[in-house]
Amino acid sequence: NQPIAIINLNGDILEMNAEAEKFLEHNTHIRIEQRRFYFEPHKQQIFEQHLLELERLHHTSSQVGYAERSQVMHLDHQLFLTLDLLCPEKTHKIFGLRPVLLATFSGLQHLPKYQKDRCTQLFMFTPVEHKICEQLLKGKTTKEIALLYEIQADTVKKHLQAIFKKTRTHRQSELIQLLMQLV
Template sequence: AVDLEVQALSFSVHHGVDFDEHQLEQAALKQIRLDINDDPRLNKMLLAPMQGWMHCFQHFAEDEIIQTQVYQQVLEPLNLRFCSAIQILYDHKVCIMLSFLTSTERGVLSCSELQPIYELLPILKQKIQQYRHHFEYSTMTLLGSQLIQKMNQPIAIINLNGDILELNTEAKQLLENSKLIQIKQRRFVFNDSSQQQFELNLIELERQHKRHHDLSYAERSKIMMVDDHLFLTLDLLSPEKTHKIFGLRPVLLATFSGLKHKPKYQREICTQLFMFTPVEHKICEQLLEGKTTKEIALSHDIQADTVKKHLQAIFKKTKTHRQSELIQLLMQFL
């Protein structure tokens, strides 16, 4: 399904052959992140209402298909080549379609093979019309969309393929004045290293969501440094209905921190709450500065393993389990 107003894609995969689940998961993650204009078959289905089936072998030359990213990255690794698709619903707002993919060995589906599906279309159309709101993008249905507009901290709501769904006023002001972050085609654009980390975080959060529905806070959150003065925290917002209703995916709360000055470690607060030793205080301060375990060890002229032992003591006192979770906690006191 594609929301035609905002070009938002959603899909579900069902298979009748023995696919490797990990391979299928990787294919789905790649599919959702590809440019929607990459696939000529999808573009044809989105142009206008169509009657009957669209068979790719009838409408496109083989070169038009095999040179696309969706074929090379998604379909070919799964040994899928041919597509037969039909529109279930098409209007000014949304296009919802059903497609069948087959391998080269299996060959194209014949009209007689597709006839039973065609006979079911009236029932399918009725059900899809009833639940069409699950395929339509609306900021009013997003968890926290109204709340972020009331907050003074720069916050965005994005989906798991990085599309920006909503920005509050503070975030818009940040992006207007920032040389570190730009928006292109409704997505954040960072420098190369930050961009790679950002995309890896998105993939990891979606993988966690698909595998485990009951995630701890640490598993639902990723934190990254854009530079010495700017942190970005990604929190997975996963309402219960995302697991029960087809077409819905969770969204992320993207929160920017430490914008106006270098984050200042709150030693007194941490002393009162956690009773850190002087060395533990210094390690926490350096973590907030973005230093690695190795860099911290060099600054103290100690072994990296010693720093890790201190970190284990800090984790125990703060009831955290990893550095990203600890930094997230410390940033709450900035």
């Protein structure tokens, strides 16, 4: 089974399955203190930025699209943490129906090599879409991809929407899983 945890938007761990507990016992990249995940300083900053971004999206848009509900964090060359925003239909503080995040840990045996030829055959990606997919597979965020190619983050997101449409996926985590299956 997949190691997963349910956390709130502050990063507090609400629930964790047995696989996650076993996985975290033997992992050098993550530790748990006071029911919270702690990473090395640079990764901690990225984790907290992802939490803030997902919280901002929840508060600013009533209809958050599937694509925006996921944040993927590359912990090392073979480990990903995906944060998916889960929103009850009607969130209400009084009744305790608050959004939570599904934290999913995914490991790889080796760094996946982007399969450009297969993606061209299957999805007919543009050259820019290929570059974005390759960087996503390396664990880069949309902001990091924008900086790398010196384009606006919104431009990356527009291309990402086109990629989602071509691959019939709805969020980054689904796209990355699809790309990893093509390896």
